[in-house]
Structures are given as C-alpha cells and as structure tokens.
Amino acid sequence: MVKPEQPVIPEHSLDRDCTTLSRHVLQQFAGFTAEAQDISAIMNRIALAAKLISRRLSRAGLMAGTLGFTGETNVQGESVKKMDVYANEVFISVFKQSGLICRLASEEMDKPYYIPENCPIGRYTLLYDPIDGSSNVDINLNIGSIFSLRQLEGDDIDEEARDMLQSGDKQIAAGYILYGPSTVLVYSLGSGVHSFILDPSLGEFILAEENIKIPAHGPVYSVNEGNYWQWEESIREYIRYVHRHEGYTARYSGALVGDFHRILLQGGVFLYPGTVKKPEGKLRLLYESAPLAFLIEQAQGKASTGTQRILDIVPEKLHARTPLIIGSREDVQLVESFIQDWLRRKSEQPVTA
Ligand code: P6P
Numbered sequence: 001m002v003k004p005e006q007p008v009i010p011e012h013s014l015d016r017d018c019t020t021l022s023r024h025v026l027q028q029f030a031g032f033t034a035e036a037q038d039i040s041a042i043m044n045r046i047a048l049a050a051k052l053i054s055r056r057l058s059r060a061g062l063m064a065g066t067l068g069f070t071g072e073t074n075v076q077g078e079s080v081k082k083m084d085v086y087a088n089e090v091f092i093s094v095f096k097q098s099g100l101i102c103r104l105a106s107e108e109m110d111k112p113y114y115i116p117e118n119c120p121i122g123r124y125t126l127l128y129d130p131i132d133g134s135s136n137v138d139i140n141l142n143i144g145s146i147f148s149l150r151q152l153e154g155d156d157i158d159e160e161a162r163d164m165l166q167s168g169d170k171q172i173a174a175g176y177i178l179y180g181p182s183t184v185l186v187y188s189l190g191s192g193v194h195s196f197i198l199d200p201s202l203g204e205f206i207l208a209e210e211n212i213k214i215p216a217h218g219p220v221y222s223v224n225e226g227n228y229w230q231w232e233e234s235i236r237e238y239i240r241y242v243h244r245h246e247g248y249t250a251r252y253s254g255a256l257v258g259d260f261h262r263i264l265l266q267g268g269v270f271l272y273p274g275t276v277k278k279p280e281g282k283l284r285l286l287y288e289s290a291p292l293a294f295l296i297e298q299a300q301g302k303a304s305t306g307t308q309r310i311l312d313i314v315p316e317k318l319h320a321r322t323p324l325i326i327g328s329r330e331d332v333q334l335v336e337s338f339i340q341d342w343l344r345r346k347s348e349q350p351v352t353a
Helices: 021-027 034-062 082-095 134-139 225-230 233-244 256-266 285-298 329-348
Strands: 069-073 079-081 103-106 124-132 143-151 173-179 183-188 194-199 204-209 220-222 268-272 302-304 324-327
Touching (some): 021 034, 034 082, 034 183, 069 082, 079 134, 082 103, 082 134, 082 143, 103 285, 124 134, 143 285, 173 256, 173 285, 183 285, 220 256, 256 268, 256 285, 256 324, 285 302
Parallel strands (some): 103 124
Antiparallel strands (some): 124 143
16 A cells, blocks of 8 residues: 655754844844844844733733723723733833833833833834724734834933934834734834744744745735725715725724735735814824835835825824824835826816905
C-alpha cells in the first residue's frame, strides 16, 4: 500500500524565529548607532505594551472590572472604557525608567504626559491611541492601538508642546497593533512596512511579512453608510457610484485599525469624511490619521482629507481632527476626483443674490 505523502509542515527556521522586532529594527540602520539602539529599544517597549494589552483582552470577559465604561468622558467628549484607561496606563508604564521617551501624548489625555527621568537623554515623543475601536471590546471584536514616534524638540516641559504640532512627514516611526485572532504588529521607520505576529509560546513578535505593498486598486470600500445624509454631495455621489458598479464590496468593523489592515493587505479605500456639521471629521490627526498615512505611503498607497495630503497637514492643536480617505492609490484618487468635480461644479454655480 502506497503510504500517502505526509504533509511536510516546515518548522520555522531558527533564524526566522529569531527575527524578532528589535532585531528587525536594528537591521534597518546602517550600523549599531545610539539612535538605532534607541529606536530598537522603543519598539521593543511598544511590543511589551502590546503583549500586556493582548493578554488582558484575552481574559477580559473573565476579569471583574475589565469591561464596560468608567463613567468618565475623555477630552474627545467620548465615554471612556475601562480598557481605554488600562491601555493608556500600560503605554506610560512600559516607558518609565527607560531613558527612552520623555513625553507621551494620547487620545485619552488632555495634556502631554512627561516622564522627567527620561527627558535628559530620551529625546522622543510617543503619540498614541491606546485602544482604537473600544466599542468593540465588550463584544470581543477586533480593536487596535496606533502609535507615532517623533523627535522631542525644544523645552521639555512645554505645556503647549508646540514641537508636536508639525507635519506627518516629521514622524520617525509609526505603526499599529491589531488585536484579532492573532495579535499583529505593523510598523515602518520609513523603509517599508513590515508585519509581525505574536507567538504566545515565545512571547515574541516574529517577522511575518516585509515590505508590504498595497494593491493599486482593491474591491473594498470601508465607510459608515449610516452617515450618508450627513456627507457632502460629492461623497454621496462616490457611494452611489460604487453601489452601481460591479467589483466593489463594503466592509466596516467600527474599528479603524482592523478596517485599515484589511485594506492594506487586500486593497480598497477607507473613508471617514467630514460632515456638514463636522467638516473636520472624527478621526484625530496626530495619533490616528498621520501614523496610518505614514504607513500607507510607505506601502505605495495614498492618504488625504479628500483635498489635502494627510502628511502635509500642520495641526493647530494636539487633538486636531481630519477627514480621512486612505488606501489604494487609484481608489483614493477616484474619491478625490468626485470631490474635485463637485467643487468645480459648485464654483461654476451662479452666486444667488
Ligand atoms: P463611527 C473608533 O471610535 C473610531 O475612532 C475608529 O476606530 C472607527 O473607525 C470610527 O471611530 C468609527 O466611528 O462613527 O463609524 O462609529
């Protein structure tokens, strides 16, 4: 009897299992400079934060006091989830006594948070959304964390933190963690987009994919169509277009990181447009739109407000919001063409007395 071929399950090579996040970061620098060591150590601490949050999420339903709301409202005017508070504190804690990060700025904190012992040598600022999509926490759907690393310039304890109010092109690194069936960390230092998967048996993020490139076009459009009647007419025209044309499919999870990750891998476009009442949109520039725009451009995609490149925007305040159209180059350009066409037609209308 012929023995059926045994499926050969290739063991991960030892070298691959040793390609941890911190090693991958170092490989992107020309040498083992002080900066390389700093960035590698910072990424390693972010990975530790991700592991702590992932561990709590995996047992959240079994731990008293983990799910639900705190009863507080954050600077965004949003109800705060207990998981938001925990995750925010995790990012602070992993950088204490590290000599790495002088200042943190978060969606959950009105003002920047300083770690004085780090400031003399840790000339960096970490901006982050500790839990993005927290409405999904209590129903066990995917959520994420988003981070952006910038150089600290000027005085340390500058309440206004004016040096953070710079364009997204000034980011040193950006990335996100997706807490899904597996925990995935995606990041870029400006030399491509790379993904890592947490191997719980090792407690390490192991390299999964290097130099991810988004398809020039994809089938997915991701938007909350419940806001249809609040959008400008140009966006409604685009949505009617994808409704009428073959080859489009709607996917929207209510958590930006999960929707973004799908589009990064499969192609398409995510939209959170401004509305007539809130033309600036909902998503925050410095720790949501700008880090994702940094990634998408590294993956040869595009990110704009519909009329302006996200990475060109210089915010006037820490928690500034922007409309966001992000994803495959051709799909973002198609949305922009609807907006440009609508603006042209609007400008040609006779001004009514
Ligand atoms: P809406 C989550 O609160 C979030 O900031 C993003 O993660 C998500 O894409 C968006 O808001 C969802 O907002 O208005 O569609 O519920």
